[in-house]
Amino acid sequence: MRRLAALSIPLFLGLAGTALAQPVRLTPAAPPPNQSQNQAQEEQKPQQPATAQPAPVQQAPVQQAPVQQTNVPPAGAPAGVPGGTTAPKAGVVAVETLSAPDPSSAGLLGDDNGGLGIKMWAGTSRAQAERVIGLLPAPIASPTLRQLQRRLLLTTAEVPAGQASGENSLLGLRVHQLYRLGLNAEAADLGVPKPQALRDRVFTALPINLALQKHDIAAACPLGARALAEEPSEAAWLRVAVFCRFKNGEAASGELALSLWRDQGGEDTAFQALAAIMGGDSRVKVEKLAHVDPLIVAMLRETKRPLPPGSIEIAPAGTLAAIADLPELDPEMRLNALGIGVALGAIPPQRLISAYTQLEIPEAQRADILAGKLKGARAAAFLFQQARELNAPGPKRAEALKRVYELAAARGTLFMSAVVLRETLRDLPAEPESLSAAPAVIRLALAAGETGTARLWRNSLLSQTDPALTTIGAQTWPLLVLVEPPTAWPEAQFQAWSETLKNLPPQRKAALQAMVLILAEASGVPVPAETWQAMIQPGLETSTSNPPVAYWRNLLRASEANAKAETVALALILLGDNLAKDDPATLATAFGALKRLKLDAEVRALALEAALLRGL
Template sequence: MPVSRAKALTLAAGIMFLAPATLAETPAPPGKPLILTSPNLEPAAPKAEESGAGAAPTAAEFPGGPAKPGSRFEMEELKAPDPDAVGVLDEGQGGLGLGMWHGTAAATVRTMLPALPAAAGSRAVHSLTRRLLLSAAAAPEGNRGQVPSLLELRAERLFAMGETDGLAALLKAAPAAVTSPGLSRLKVDTFLLTGDSKAACAEAAAMSQMMPLDPRLSVFCQISTGKALEAGMALDLMRERKDADHAFIAAAEAMAGTPPGKVDKLPHPTPLHLAAFKAAKLPLPADTVANAPPSMLRAIADNPAVAVDLRIAAAERAEALGILETESLRKLMNGVALTPPEQQAAQTQGDKAPKGRALWLRAVGAEAAPHVRAELMARILLAAAERHAFSATARLYAPLIAELKPAPDLVTASPMLARALYAAGRPETAASWLALARTDPDAAKLAAGLWPLTRISRVGLDPSPAGAFAGWMETVGPNERRAVVTLAMLQAVGESIPAPAWLAHATGTAAGAGPKPAMKALLRAAAEGARRAETALLAAAALGETGLDGVDPDTLNRVVVFLRQAGFEREARELAIEAVLANGG
């Protein structure tokens, strides 16, 4: 008897809701089909190198061979997708894989996520942390029903790190029904920092249904929507408070059209302050950048109403942390307008002030003579090293160095240019400048100090490493920290360190306590258990917000070793180079 079209559609709809009992607690990952198998047959455990993305097991992977005809299926209601699994990066985009939390307990993730540094001392670690937080992945076992949600914990860290673009994408990908006071606050602050006051106020209206609003936010939204009368009455009440926020009041008055009072200080800026000052077209006080957390640096750098030197300073901090692309900083410094008096003052200030650094960048770019350009950059890089900004300056000047070709008349500058290229992640180009440096006795002595960078980058390896090691040791001098950190990084990437080299630094008291022993034990266990995401999480937390010139060498060594063990070879070597350079190498 022929089957009617209606009955066929009914049967098809019924098939869509068939799911194995063994998978009842594991919904299909986003964008992946739900795989139907017999409930009587359990697939083999996924291999360590597999992402756990829901790949269908082959017939050979089933105990006893392929399923037999007539296998029984059970009907199970599909569960809603887990919002904690939402992400915007898959493995092809740098994500760590749908199964990245396999084997990691939810308690570990939930305890360590808030401990991730907002301002890591390493761009490599910042980038890896960003990928970790934005990856689409099944939530760790035991996470379901926990408060706050894993999504909120990830969003909070992204915001703290200044990754507002990634955070905005993550929040957009999350189901609209997922909400909480914490997520709403993050959305409001993100919209304020990105200049979308309309979206910020719409979210504030929704947030007011869950909790009382900050009166300042209410005033901001009232003025933004033309309700100046209501805002004016609220401002009158604010002025009478002993703890009145005079900076915000001045900005709100300017937004409403009233001449504002002068604001000299803003010691604790918030996203609302930045949004109000931008809407009022008021300049920010000079102390704003120094006190601004990473989350606000890009908003300051992108605000044309902010003084040029503050914009550059904010952009430099953001670039150093990995929040801002180096090219964006370069464009800002090349594009800012400087009056003749400002140019004269900048020439006097030189490397010590943001405008002076912008002027130097332009001067080098305009210099046509290769030997003059090379010498200028060598001097600028040396000055940057003295103010602990060598690597950031190297990244800024790398394209200008790349325009030069090694030549005999540039040999004096060649060691410094080579060091800058290692810092900028261009080891192949650096090797050609090192070859030039070896043609001159004086330059060759300086180039010998760069041997560890060559070994760590694995480019242009010296055919006689024993002799090169001795040559490097002669350049270290009395700087014990430089020696120990460099030895620790060389050992961490697999170099054999002669015992006498360690022996010279074996006695005395070590500087820097480092993380607690429990953190080191957890990190080791995660790496040895091949839990990649957990290893990345613990490595970033272990380094903390101490700069690489302050982290104890043992912790640096362990982090590099365990990152390599977990499969993060490139990131580990980048971190090792950063550590060597940060400590004078």
């Protein structure tokens, strides 16, 4: 699914990348002089926040500043010491200065609830950490990649050594990326209230955006006014002022803010049109949005203007719920917004299930859907109704699920479709007359996490004597071998599956075979060297599916150095755009790096997702 994320109240103005925090806790004061320096550097247990939070923000241990020493060497000691300082004279008190806690170490996840470890940035410089966090993909349709990135961004960890590379803090970058992922609650937990020691603009913009997304104008406008008072010439806050002043009936003041915004270089045709409408010019039309952000959505709601076509596809994940709540939204667009939001993990599946269930579809449209003439969100809703509402499992329900899968594959919504049909797929009987739909049912069941149903349908296929059903069973072999990895390589089954590819061009057949071998190894299946050696055939020497060399090389370096967080981040960057592509080299590199970090469960889940996305 091709999507662009845009923010016009920028979470970062000047942000060089593409991720939230809690109040920073202060650690206890330095220990008395009679304690050892090692005792002084022990980790302190984080205190509880003053207000209840969904999860506690954990603070990494405070790092001590170097000991400041006198320049008088002790008797018998050399005058110089490494670093250009001298050892303190016996009996002279040495002074230690504790550095302030770095708020960027804060997080919501520790070792006991999914964190990647407090030392996860060991071996990585601060500049490199900021660089890779800024490049993380968002939004992400892969459930496993999205969860792994969430863990990376929310882990409580010591800040990497070195100087910051820019004006944005490590915490601010993480908050920004969480917001881009559509994880608004986590962003708020980590970034509100603003840490006093940090000046990232994200901490000012975040609560304004979140309030606008809830259409809480009473909260958003005072926040915007406060931001404008601190930075009177900042274009982002002037935009908020334009909206709030027109909303409050202050036309002259709104025009003044709009003029100042233009003076600061503001160029946004849709924003200016919506401001004009709020100012009383009803002749203005909004036909297209160059970008979508919470402020634009709030202005559309206030002016009762319809959402222009193409807007949902470019909207940030976290804004999709607000878009779906627009009163004037076309039903098809509402379903589309909810569907994309569920697919990206930004909207609970139950909202889409309710919308699908309540939608009334005229008989004429039903016929067009069954004939394959309509293939949008309304068609998905109708097929969902068919699959859910048939009284008894059997050929009709299986055929409906087959159509659901075909439409989901065409629209790129496999995981979303599977999750809303999870209850239907659970323990669905595999009746002989329904087995022609087995590939669709197996893939939907695996995408929904219902491995028992997938196993039941494949076993039913294997028990049949019909040659057509035997071929179908062979076609589904790669999926089940990933779900239940055997201890020995099943060469006969691999060859039977390969036989089903005999009508494909040699390059395509070899690519699929290589992909299955890569995914099998990632899942822990030992592929013999002889099987790989048989893949070396004339005409298959060249390949255009190479990962970006710089990212690939950095991933290998980080993996060899056991730099955990950096390795995870670089693997996410490579896999974000390649999980659904025929690029076994990239998958092998990224999977190998993650397995070296003992993330085997995540790699197995990613291997299955990759297989499903390729229709294996």
